[in-house]
Amino acid sequence: MNESETLKARLEAIVAEMVERGILFQDACEEFEHHFMDAVLERHKGNLSRAAEELRIHRNTLSKRLQAFALRAGKKQNGKRRARKGVR
Secondary structure (H helix, E strand, O other): OOHHHHHHHHHHHHHHHHHHOOOOHHHHHHHHHHHHHHHHHHHOOOOHHHHHHHHOOOHHHHHHHHHHHHHHHHHOOOOOOOOOOOOO
16 A cells, blocks of 8 residues: 555545544534644744745735634633534
Protein backbone atom coordinates (compact mmCIF):
# COMPACT_ATOMS: atom_id res chain seq x y z
CA MET A 1 0.00 0.00 0.00
CA ASN A 2 1.51 3.38 -0.99
CA GLU A 3 1.37 6.56 1.11
CA SER A 4 -1.68 7.93 -0.69
CA GLU A 5 -3.64 4.71 -0.17
CA THR A 6 -2.59 4.56 3.48
CA LEU A 7 -3.70 8.13 4.07
CA LYS A 8 -7.00 7.48 2.30
CA ALA A 9 -7.62 4.39 4.44
CA ARG A 10 -6.87 6.34 7.65
CA LEU A 11 -9.23 9.12 6.59
CA GLU A 12 -11.99 6.64 5.76
CA ALA A 13 -11.59 5.04 9.20
CA ILE A 14 -11.83 8.44 10.91
CA VAL A 15 -14.92 9.37 8.88
CA ALA A 16 -16.57 6.03 9.68
CA GLU A 17 -15.91 6.55 13.40
CA MET A 18 -17.29 10.10 13.31
CA VAL A 19 -20.47 8.91 11.54
CA GLU A 20 -20.85 6.09 14.06
CA ARG A 21 -20.53 8.55 16.96
CA GLY A 22 -23.10 10.94 15.48
CA ILE A 23 -20.76 13.83 14.74
CA LEU A 24 -22.58 16.40 12.63
CA PHE A 25 -21.21 17.16 9.16
CA GLN A 26 -20.81 20.86 9.96
CA ASP A 27 -18.84 20.08 13.13
CA ALA A 28 -16.61 17.62 11.24
CA CYS A 29 -15.86 20.19 8.53
CA GLU A 30 -15.10 22.91 11.10
CA GLU A 31 -12.75 20.61 13.04
CA PHE A 32 -10.93 19.56 9.88
CA GLU A 33 -10.57 23.17 8.70
CA HIS A 34 -9.36 24.31 12.10
CA HIS A 35 -6.74 21.56 12.45
CA PHE A 36 -5.61 22.00 8.84
CA MET A 37 -5.16 25.76 9.27
CA ASP A 38 -3.38 25.30 12.61
CA ALA A 39 -0.96 22.80 11.07
CA VAL A 40 -0.10 25.12 8.19
CA LEU A 41 0.21 28.08 10.56
CA GLU A 42 2.54 26.08 12.81
CA ARG A 43 4.60 25.08 9.78
CA HIS A 44 5.10 28.79 9.07
CA LYS A 45 5.81 29.63 12.74
CA GLY A 46 2.67 31.74 13.11
CA ASN A 47 3.22 33.86 9.99
CA LEU A 48 -0.31 34.51 8.74
CA SER A 49 0.78 35.79 5.33
CA ARG A 50 2.86 32.72 4.52
CA ALA A 51 0.22 30.34 5.88
CA ALA A 52 -2.51 32.07 3.87
CA GLU A 53 -0.38 31.89 0.75
CA GLU A 54 0.10 28.14 1.20
CA LEU A 55 -3.64 27.69 1.88
CA ARG A 56 -4.36 29.86 -1.17
CA ILE A 57 -6.69 32.14 0.76
CA HIS A 58 -6.41 35.82 1.66
CA ARG A 59 -4.59 36.62 4.89
CA ASN A 60 -7.68 38.46 6.21
CA THR A 61 -9.82 35.39 5.52
CA LEU A 62 -7.40 33.22 7.49
CA SER A 63 -7.37 35.71 10.35
CA LYS A 64 -11.18 35.90 10.48
CA ARG A 65 -11.57 32.12 10.41
CA LEU A 66 -9.05 31.71 13.22
CA GLN A 67 -10.93 34.33 15.26
CA ALA A 68 -14.20 32.48 14.62
CA PHE A 69 -12.63 29.22 15.82
CA ALA A 70 -11.44 30.96 18.99
CA LEU A 71 -14.94 32.35 19.63
CA ARG A 72 -16.56 28.95 19.11
CA ALA A 73 -13.98 27.33 21.37
CA GLY A 74 -14.83 29.86 24.08
CA LYS A 75 -18.51 28.93 23.84
CA LYS A 76 -17.64 25.21 24.07
CA GLN A 77 -15.34 25.50 27.09
CA ASN A 78 -17.64 23.30 29.12
CA GLY A 79 -16.78 20.48 26.72
CA LYS A 80 -20.28 20.02 25.37
CA ARG A 81 -20.73 19.63 21.63
CA ARG A 82 -23.81 19.49 19.49
CA ALA A 83 -25.08 16.00 18.80
CA ARG A 84 -27.82 14.60 16.63
CA LYS A 85 -31.14 13.89 18.28
CA GLY A 86 -31.11 10.52 19.98
CA VAL A 87 -27.30 10.23 19.85
CA ARG A 88 -25.10 10.67 22.91
